[in-house]
Amino acid sequence: MGWWHPERTRGAQRLRRATPLAGFVVLALALSGCSTDTQWERFGMPEITTKQGEHILHLWQGSWIAALVVGVITWALIIGVPLWFRRRSDDEVPVQTRYNLPIEIFYTIFPVIMVIAFFAQTVRVQNIALEHDPEPDVVVTVVGQKWQWTFNQPYEGENVFVSGTGEDIPDLVIPVDKTIEFQLRSPDVIHNFGIPAFAMRMDVVPGNKNSYQVTPTEVGDYAGKCYELCGAYHSRMLFNVKVVSEADYQAYLADLAEDPGHVSDEPVVGGKYADEPINDDEGEHE
Ligand SMILES: [Cu+2]
CATH class of the missing domain: 1.10.132 (Topoisomerase I; Chain A, domain 4)
Structure with a gap:
């Protein structure tokens, strides 16, 4: 060698x-x-x-x-x-x-x-x-409770809401090209509010005021779910997101406001807690 x-x-x-x-x-x-x-x-x-x-x-x-x-x-x-x-070759020793x-x-x-x-x-x-616009166009108070979601939105000085059940998946209707803020509240355990097509999700922690904002860019229907294993019926915590035009959004809110079962003074918890108002004074962690 x-x-x-x-x-x-x-x-x-x-x-x-x-x-x-x-x-x-x-x-x-x-x-x-x-x-x-x-x-x-x-x-x-x-x-x-x-x-x-x-x-x-x-x-x-x-x-x-x-x-x-x-x-x-x-x-x-x-x-x-x-x-x-x-x-x-046989007679070679590599370096x-x-x-x-x-x-x-x-x-x-x-x-x-x-x-x-x-x-x-x-x-x-x-x-x-997570950039926070201090003046979002729409603020939705989202409540995750065992084991469904309630979506509260202000409308003409009142609160309109939809609340899901184990059998009934709720619709979250929001306008396109607007800044939407989700205020996340939980009365019981930790849930997680997420929409895959938005590429955003966040924990919903009892006593904590978590929030995030999204600006949907396309009209359409999207699936959302709870991303935190929260108990027996965690898998039922599904919801639909409908991103609609501003006109359709206003029509939707007006429609919802017609039905007394969907109107309250303050955002409500929903689910088995029915129309209890959200106790926002509990635990100031913001
Ligand atoms: Cu959950």
Whole structure:
């Protein structure tokens, strides 16, 4: 065995040839991230129909692309290196390297940098998604109670509400292109109010005044559910979200206000607590 290793040189050449290919894969993935038309391009996310959710979708896509870039490089090294630098004849002993300080420093520091990057991006997007408009167009007081939802909305000085039951899934009707604030209240246990197509959800904690805002961008029907295992009939805590035009929204509210069973002075808890008003003084944690 001499200093000159034709096989190793050939291995290095192959490695050099593979580099543009890896670059191409990275580029193709990065470009695919710009589009959100198909489920593949959204990396499995549903079609997102809120302004806030768009940011979350882009974070999701960016995270996948970053993870895939790291994954492709790692897989290439795991599979490629043993092949490229394998022993090619019986009388050859491949070069034996035990320590490589720069590489060891690199693979210690680089994962830390990746974690910091993911964390920073997550905090940045979360801050955008939770931006609070002090004057939302519509405020819906959402009550999650064992085991359904009640949606309260102000209308002409009164409160109109719909309340679901185990057999009857309630509709949450909201206008398109408006800022909607969900005030989340629970009289019993922790629930979680989420709509996959909005890419938003949040815990509904008794004694806590959680809230978030969404700006729906497309008219349509969307499914929502409780995302916190809250008890025996957790799975029945389903609801429908109907995003409608402003005219349809006003007509809906007027219709609801006609029926005394859907009108009260103050937002109500609903469910088995019937039309008890929400005790908002309990536990000021805002
Ligand atoms: Cu629940």
